[in-house]
Amino acid sequence: MYRAGWIHYTNVAPILDDLVLPAGVNAVTGVPTQMNAALLSGEVDIANISAVEFIRNADQLAALPDFSVAVLGSVYSVNLFHSVPWEDLKRVALTAQSATSVALLEVLLRESGLSPSLERAEGTAQELLAAGYDGVLRIGDSALREWYGVVGPLTETTSMTALPHHKGGVTVTDLAQKWFELTGHPFVFAVWAYRQSAPPPAELLQAMRVARRHGIGHLEEVAQRHAQRLGLPERVVQHYLWNFRYHLEAPDRLGLNEFAAKVAPNHPPLVFGPALPGD
Ligand SMILES: C=C(O[C@@H]1C=C(C(=O)O)C=C[C@H]1O)C(=O)O
Structure with a gap:
């Protein structure tokens, strides 16, 4: 077999x-x-x-x-949800489901000259932000749903890439979009x-x-x-x-x-x- x-x-x-x-x-x-x-x-x-x-x-x-x-540009389902600006990240929760996206986040942080503490922790972005993390990495279907929860609703005339990336004190950074901005690939x-x-x-x-x-x-x-x-x-x-x-x-x-x-x-x-x- x-x-x-x-x-x-x-x-x-x-x-x-x-x-x-x-x-x-x-x-x-x-x-x-x-x-x-x-x-x-x-x-x-x-x-x-x-x-x-x-x-x-x-x-x-x-x-x-x-x-x-x-993907070229936004992926929508590999997101850092954060409550402080990207440059001010100090303590980031990582999903235990991911390997690539964790490594991608590490590359992107390093390229920005940042070295926040990274800890494995499970939960929704909302729960983990409330628990004191200032950034939360989420991937897959639940990350897509949480992304839409922050940036939605989408109307017939709005493009998905044009949706606002902040709501209620939460910013969503799409890691594939950030990779595209860094490399063009x-x-x-x-x-x-x-x-x-x-x-x-x-x-x-x-x-x-x-x-x-x-x-x-x-x-x-x-x-x-x-x-x-x-x-x-x-x-x-x-x-x-x-x-x-x-x-x-x-x-x-x-x-x-x-x-x-x-x-x-x-x-x-x-x-x-x-x-x-x-x-
Ligand atoms: C685009 C995604 O890619 C997934 C992310 C992975 C990882 O971070 O290790 C592994 C497989 C991919 O299918 C996603 O989860 O939304």
Whole structure:
């Protein structure tokens, strides 16, 4: 049996919702830090893991050459919620679910010449700000919901990027947007990585490509389904989804390489495979 481990945030719904696993493949789901650990321990063979863990473990892992969770500019679901200006951050709570976004936050703080204390703590942004943190890092679906709670409502004529970033003493800083301002590149949050010793069967890759083509082709339906589940307006979820870059294209690789150079300058060379049919 070949084992897959899926981080099942809404941002991968256009790839995973319609995926029909071929015979001989099964899948479990979990949050990024769980799936990162499961891949490295050999509990699963392939997973859409945190890009930073792929970079740090490039000697053991390879990534599919044409799959990513990347974005150019705002991502909406990787946010620092803060009650003081960015420059005045002193004590920041980090979600235990994330690896890449924590590393991205560290890079962005360092580039700003800041070194607040960073502590793992679970809870909503509101709860943690009330508990005395002046910044709270949140990712995934709950971060998207909390982002909308601060910046919404969205009217028919407003663009999502033009929404105000402050309300009730809380500012939201979108980390992918800040990365774009710093580098001009997309940011790659996740890649589909496998242990080099356990490459995926061709049928699984084929099924993933078919599922992605179908999901992106039916984005309105995917967005409707998830908007209901998340309790968010359909337009918000639709924009959230079509904003992602799912194909690890040349600009995404530039962003990934730049992040790798900043976060782990001595990392082993990144390996991509197996080759696409026809390569
Ligand atoms: C864009 C996101 O990216 C996720 C963030 C991850 C991390 O911070 O380690 C891991 C996988 C990604 O799918 C998100 O959670 O909203």
